Structures are given as structure tokens and as C-alpha cells.
Amino acid sequence: MSKQPDRLFAQPLEQVPDFVFNEDVVQVFPDMIKRSVPGYPTIVENLGVLAARFAQPHSALYDLGASLGAVSQALRRHVRAEGCRVIAVDNSAAMVERCRQYLTAQDSMFQELLAVQVVEADILSLPFEPASVVAMNFTLQFIAPEQRLELLGRIRQALLPGGALILSEKLRFADDQQQQLLNDLHLDFKRANGYSELEIAQKRSAIEHVMKPDTLETHQQRLRAAGFSKVVPWFQCLNFASLIALP
Structure with a gap:
């Protein structure tokens, strides 16, 4: 499957629309995320390593906001607990279709991978099964701030003890x-990753109304408040971070 370079904002736009995860973004997403998020490959691969520690037999492992399924692939590479299955959820039809293609390709390259189900759904209304691992990789920031606590x-x-x-x-x-x-x-x-000033400015305009970051203290x-007993930051690169929240 071809991966195109991200040139979505390379030409001047009369009006920059709000950012959406449509087919245009899907085409360039691997390049976009690698060139935009410091430490992204490290985070994704280590999500699999972390999940292997917490995964419990015969439980669900959720990848919420799965996009193209990079986290789901990492979970499947690393988790060996018997009877686990990955549930990859995204509300973008274009992302879901391509995610299924990537996970099918992974099946052809590896043996004895965890079962995976790709679901097109809004995670705000998703009924959760008992789960031992839930991964949300740069997803919560796209949810309205007033809806975040209820989701968490x-x-x-849904999280099992441990x-x-x-x-x-x-x-x-x-x-x-x-x-x-x-x-x-x-x-x-x-x-340093090749984005021009025009691309940086137009991407910022596109995303500023749809992505609302929080402080680390707000997350903690x-x-x-959602009921987690301990929050452990395990990674930070510049203004991007990842946390482990324990029941």
C-alpha cells in the first residue's frame, strides 16, 4: 500500500477549513504523523510493550481513535496473553477502511496474532466490554473538553483490576x-522535517478549533476524578506525552 507525502497545506488556501480525518488525510497520515509528532514511533511501539504487562487472558484490548491501526498492530505484536482480542475503534469511515487493510496485511506477515475487530463508531457512545488495556493515542484532545471526564x-x-x-x-x-x-x-x-512556514501556518489554522490540549496537571x-488511583507519566518529548493510568 502506497504512502504519500503530506502536502495537504503546501499551497495557499483562500480559506483554511477545520481539520477532519477524511480520505485526503488518510492518504498522507503516516507521513503527517511521523513529521508532526516528536517521538511518535517510540510511543507506538512501546504501547505494545506496556500492554503486554497489563493484558489479561480472555479480555478486550481497546485502541480508541485507532486511525490507521498503528497501535493495534503494536498490541498484536507484543501481547501474548491467551484469548485476548483487540478492538480498534474510529469514527472516520476512511480511516476504518484503510485500518482494516493494514491489519489484514499484518496477518499475512506474522503468525499467531491476536484477533482484531475494527469498528466504525463514536467512542462517546461505545458500550465497553471488560478490558485489561485501553489505549488512547492522541485521541482525547479531539473530544470536547466537557465530555472528557464522562468518557474516562x-x-x-470497564477496566479489570490490574x-x-x-x-x-x-x-x-x-x-x-x-x-x-x-x-x-x-x-x-x-x-527540520521539511514543512514550510506556509504549511505550518495553515495546518495550525485548520486544527486550532478541533484539537484542545490540556496541561499535564489537568490530565492527572x-x-x-474518573476513578483512577495512580497516574504515571512514562514518556515526554517536547510538548507530547504519554501516561499510564491505573484503576
Whole structure:
């Protein structure tokens, strides 16, 4: 399956529309995410390693906001607990179709992989099965802030004792100087990966109304309010981080 370079914002647009995960984004998403999110490959691969520690036999492993299924693939590579199955969920029809294709291709390359189900659904109305691992990789930030606590509460109720939620998010910072520094460094990261000033500016305009990052402290407080007993940051690169939340 061909992977196209991300040139979605390379030409001047009279009006920049809000960012949506449509077919155009699907075509370039692997290149976009690699060039936009510092540490993304490390996070994805280690989500599989972390999941292998918390996965319990005959339980569900959720990949919420699965996009093209990179996390689902990592879960299937690393988890060996008997009878587990991966449930990959996304609300974009274009993403779901391509995700199924990628996971089918993975089946042809590896033996004895976990069963996987790809579901097109809104995670806000998804009925959760008992789960030992729930992964949300840069997904919560696209959900309306007032709906985040209720969703996390439902995930907490679905988690089995000894399970874990692994939450990766872009962060904002309460300290203005820290926010400015890490934002500038993130822009430098994008420039180093070949994005022009026009691409950076237009992508920022497209995404600013649909992606609402929180501070690390807000994440920690909300997760505790949702019923999690401990929140452990395990990774940060610039203004992107990943947390383990334990029941």
C-alpha cells in the first residue's frame, strides 16, 4: 500500500477549513504523523510493550481513535496473553477502511496474532466490554473538553483490576515561558522535517478549533476524578506525552 507525502497545506488556501480525518488525510497520515509528532514511533511501539504487562487472558484490548491501526498492530505484536482480542475503534469511515487493510496485511506477515475487530463508531457512545488495556493515542484532545471526564469514567468502569489506560496527548503548559519554548521547539521539529512556514501556518489554522490540549496537571486531576488511583507519566518529548493510568 502506497504512502504519500503530506502536502495537504503546501499551497495557499483562500480559506483554511477545520481539520477532519477524511480520505485526503488518510492518504498522507503516516507521513503527517511521523513529521508532526516528536517521538511518535517510540510511543507506538512501546504501547505494545506496556500492554503486554497489563493484558489479561480472555479480555478486550481497546485502541480508541485507532486511525490507521498503528497501535493495534503494536498490541498484536507484543501481547501474548491467551484469548485476548483487540478492538480498534474510529469514527472516520476512511480511516476504518484503510485500518482494516493494514491489519489484514499484518496477518499475512506474522503468525499467531491476536484477533482484531475494527469498528466504525463514536467512542462517546461505545458500550465497553471488560478490558485489561485501553489505549488512547492522541485521541482525547479531539473530544470536547466537557465530555472528557464522562468518557474516562466509563473507561475506568470497564477496566479489570490490574488493567491500565495508556493515554498519549499533546500538552499545553500553564507557565507562559515554558509554553512558548516548547511550542517554538515543536515548530523547529516540523521545519527540520521539511514543512514550510506556509504549511505550518495553515495546518495550525485548520486544527486550532478541533484539537484542545490540556496541561499535564489537568490530565492527572481528571483521571483521578474518573476513578483512577495512580497516574504515571512514562514518556515526554517536547510538548507530547504519554501516561499510564491505573484503576
